[in-house]
Amino acid sequence: MAGGVLAVSALVLTGCNRHQSALAPFGLEARSTLGLTVVLTIGAAAIALAVAAIYVAAARAPEGRLSHKGGMRLVLWLGAIIPTVVLTALLLWALPAMRPLPAEAGDLRIRVEGEQFWWRVAYRPPGAPPLFSANEVRLPVGRTVVFELAATDVVHSFWIPGLAGKMDMIPGRTNRLVVKADKPGTYRGVCAEFCGLSHALMAFDVIAMEPAAFDAWLAAARTAPPRPQDRGAALFAREGCASCHAVADNGTRDIGPDLTRFGERLTLGAGILAPTPENTAAFIRDPHRFKPGARMPAYAHLSEDEALALARWLKRTSPEEGR
Amino acid sequence: MSDERRKWHERLNVTLWTLIIPPTVWAGHFLFSYLWAAISCAKEGAFAKFPTLFVAGTVLALAIILLSGWIAHRQTGMRGDSPPHDEGTEIDRLRFLAKSTLLLAGLSFVGVLFTALPVVFIGDCR
Numbered sequence: 001m002a003g004g005v006l007a008v009s010a011l012v013l014t015g016c017n018r019h020q021s022a023l024a025p026f027g028l029e030a031r032s033t034l035g036l037t038v039v040l041t042i043g044a045a046a047i048a049l050a051v052a053a054i055y056v057a058a059a060r061a062p063e064g065r066l067s068h069k070g071g072m073r074l075v076l077w078l079g080a081i082i083p084t085v086v087l088t089a090l091l092l093w094a095l096p097a098m099r100p101l102p103a104e105a106g107d108l109r110i111r112v113e114g115e116q117f118w119w120r121v122a123y124r125p126p127g128a129p130p131l132f133s134a135n136e137v138r139l140p141v142g143r144t145v146v147f148e149l150a151a152t153d154v155v156h157s158f159w160i161p162g163l164a165g166k167m168d169m170i171p172g173r174t175n176r177l178v179v180k181a182d183k184p185g186t187y188r189g190v191c192a193e194f195c196g197l198s199h200a201l202m203a204f205d206v207i208a209m210e211p212a213a214f215d216a217w218l219a220a221a222r223t224a225p226p227r228p229q230d231r232g233a234a235l236f237a238r239e240g241c242a243s244c245h246a247v248a249d250n251g252t253r254d255i256g257p258d259l260t261r262f263g264e265r266l267t268l269g270a271g272i273l274a275p276t277p278e279n280t281a282a283f284i285r286d287p288h289r290f291k292p293g294a295r296m297p298a299y300a301h302l303s304e305d306e307a308l309a310l311a312r313w314l315k316r317t318s319p320e321e322g323r
Numbered sequence: 324m325s326d327e328r329r330k331w332h333e334r335l336n337v338t339l340w341t342l343i344i345p346p347t348v349w350a351g352h353f354l355f356s357y358l359w360a361a362i363s364c365a366k367e368g369a370f371a372k373f374p375t376l377f378v379a380g381t382v383l384a385l386a387i388i389l390l391s392g393w394i395a396h397r398q399t400g401m402r403g404d405s406p407p408h409d410e411g412t413e414i415d416r417l418r419f420l421a422k423s424t425l426l427l428a429g430l431s432f433v434g435v436l437f438t439a440l441p442v443v444f445i446g447d448c449r
Contacts, residue, residue, distance in 0.1 A: 084433050091437060095444035 020161055020188035026208055027163035028180045032097045040090075054078075101178040103146045110137060111148040114156030114169040116195060117202040117291060118257050118270040123218065131221055132246070134257035135270045137189065138207045139163075139181045140214035147177040157193035160206050166192045181208040188271060197293030203271025224248035224260050225316055232313020235306055239299060247314070256296060263315040280311035337395055337420045345388045345424065345431035352384040352435050356442070364448035374442065381439045385432060392428030395421045 018024045025031040054074075058066065106126045113120040123131040123138075137160075139145055149158050151169040158177065159166035167177040191202040209217065227233060227247070236242065242251035246258045257270075265275055269290055273279045282289070284307045287296045299307065359377055363370055398421035404412050 080429070088433075088436070091440055092444075095441060098441075099445055100447055 019186060020190065022161040025162050026181055026183040026185060026187060027160075028101065028182060029097075029164035030162050031182070033165065036094055036097060043086075100176075101144060101180060103144055103176075103178045107144045107146050107178075108140065109146045109148055110139075111150070112137065112158060112169070114149075114151040114153075114158065114191065114195070114202075116153050117191070117198040117294060119202075119204050120253070120257070125218065131218065132253050132258045133221075133261060134259075135267070136205045136207070136265050138209055138214060138217060139179070140211040141181045141184050141208050143211055144178060144180050147179065149175045149177060154195050155193050156191050156195045156202070158189065159192035160187060160189035162187050163189075163206065168193060184208045184210055186266065190271075198291045201270070201272045201291055203267075205266045205271060207266075221261060225263065227313060227316050230313065231306075231309045232311075232316075235302070235310040236313065239302070239310075241310075244296070259314055275315070277308055277311040277315055280315060281307035284310060336417060337398055337424050339420065341391060341394075342420055342424045342427065344391045345428040348384050348387050349431035349434045349438075352380065353438050355380055356438050360442070360448075369448060370442070370446045377439075377442060381435065384435050388428050388431050388435065392425055392432070395424035395428060397421075399425055 022030055022034060022037070025034050108126070109124040111122040111124060111130075119135050119137075121133040121135070121137060123133070125131075147158065147167070149167055149169045150173070151171045153171065155171070156169040157166045158169055160179075163181060164177060164179045167175050169175065185208055187206040187208065189204050189206050191199055193199075195202065224247070236247065241247075244256035245251050246253045246260060247262075248260050251259075267273060268275045268279050269283055269287075273283065273290060281304065283291075284299050285302055285304070286298050286300060287294045288298060302310070356377070359374075359380075360370070399418060401414065401418060401421075403418060404414055408415075
C-alpha cells in the first residue's frame with residue numbers, strides 16, 4: 001500500500017513540475033535513475049513494513065511460542081544473509097547505470113562554461129565552426145550529445161534534472177557529461193553548486209528538439225538576425241555594450257553573454273524573468289535588482305525610453321518585428 | 324578433552340590481534356583499490372584491459388579472510404566450561420573472540436566483494 005501511495009504521489013508530483021524534475025525524465029540517464037529511485041523507495045517501504053510486522057508479531061506472541069534458537073536463526077537470515085543478498089543484487093543491478101554513455105568522435109559537442117551567474121554556450125558540431133550562445137541549450141532528441149563543462153571563476157554545477165545527473169564545472173578542467181534526450185520539449189536546468197549571491201538565480205532553458213528541426217535551427221542560427229541601424233543600434237554603440245556582449249560579429253564573447261539570438265530566448269537573465277522588452281529594459285537600468293552580485297554595471301542613466309529602445313533592438317529576430 | 328587435542332587448538336588460538344585481521348585486510352584492499360584506480364587513471368588515462376594485479380590482490384584478500392574465518396569457525400565449536408558460569412574463563416574469552424572473528428570475516432568478505440565489483444562493471448576513469 002505504501003508503494004501504491006508513493007507511486008501515486010510520484011505521479012502527482014510529476015504533474016506539478018514537468019520541466020525541471022528528476023521525476024519527469026526526458027533522457028536516458030534520468031530515466032534509469034528514476035527506475036532505481038522507484039524500486040529503492042518501494043523496496044525500503046516494504047522492508048520497513050515487514051520489520052514492523054515481525055516486531056508486532058513477536059511482541060504479541062504468547063509466552064513460550066518463540067525459542068531462543070529460532071530467534072537466532074531469524075537474526076542470521078533476516079539480519080545478515082538476506083540483506084547481503086539483497087544489497088549484492090541491488091549493486092549488480094545499479095552499477096551498470098553508473099557507466100557513462102558511450103560517445104563517438106562524430107557526436108555533437110556542446111561546451112558550457114559556468115560564470116557568475118550565467119552560462120556561456122558553444123555548439124561544436126563535427127566538421128563545422130562553433131556556434132555561440134548563452135543561457136539556453138538546445139539538444140537533438142535521440143542523438144548522443146557530449147557536454148564539455150568548465151568554469152572560469154568559481155565552481156558551478158550543471159544540472160538538468162530531467163536529463164541526467166549533475167556534473168561539477170571546475171575552473172581549470174573540463175568535465176564530460178554524455179547525454180541522450182528521448183522526449184522533445186522545453187525543460188530547465190540549474191546551477192547545483194552554491195556559487196555566490198545569485199546562485200539560486202542561475203538557470204537556463206533546455207529545448208529538446210526533433211533531430212531535423214535541430215539541424216534546421218543550427219543551420220539558420222549561423223545567420224545573425226538582421227538588425228536595423230536605428231536608435232537601438234546607436235545606443236548599443238554609445239553605451240559600449242560591445243565591450244562585454246557580442247551581437248553577431250560586433251563585440252566580445254569572453255566577458256558577458258552573447259546576445260546575437262537574444263530575441264529567441266525563452267527567458268531573460270539566465271532563466272529568471274519573462275523575456276519582454278520591458279523586463280529587458282528594467283534589467284539594463286538596474287541588473288542588481290534582479291540579480292544581486294551580477295558583474296554587469298547598472299545603466300541607470302539611460303531613460304526608460306532609451307532602455308526600451310535598446311531592449312527592442314536586442315530582442316529583434318526579424319526586421320519586421322518590434323516596430 | 325585430551326591434552327593433545329587441546330594443544331592443537333591452542334596453536335591456532337584466536338586473539339585480539341587475529342580478530343582484526345579480516346577488517347584490516349578489507350581496509351588494505353579498499354585503500355589499494357582506490358589508489359590503484361587513481362594511479363592508473365592519472366598515469367595511463369585508463370584502466371588496464373585485464374587488471375592482473377587487481378585480480379590477484381582481490382583473490383589474496385578474499386583467501387586471507389576465508390582462512391581467518393575458517394580458523395575462527397573451528398574454535399567457536401570448542402566446548403565451553405560447565406556451569407556454574409560465575410566468572411569469565413579463558414575458554415569463554417576464546418569462544419567469544421572466535422565468534423567475533425567469524426562475524427567480522429563474513430562482513431569483510433562481503434566488503435571486499437563490494438569494493439571489487441565496480442571495477443568489473445565500470446572500468447572508466449570518469
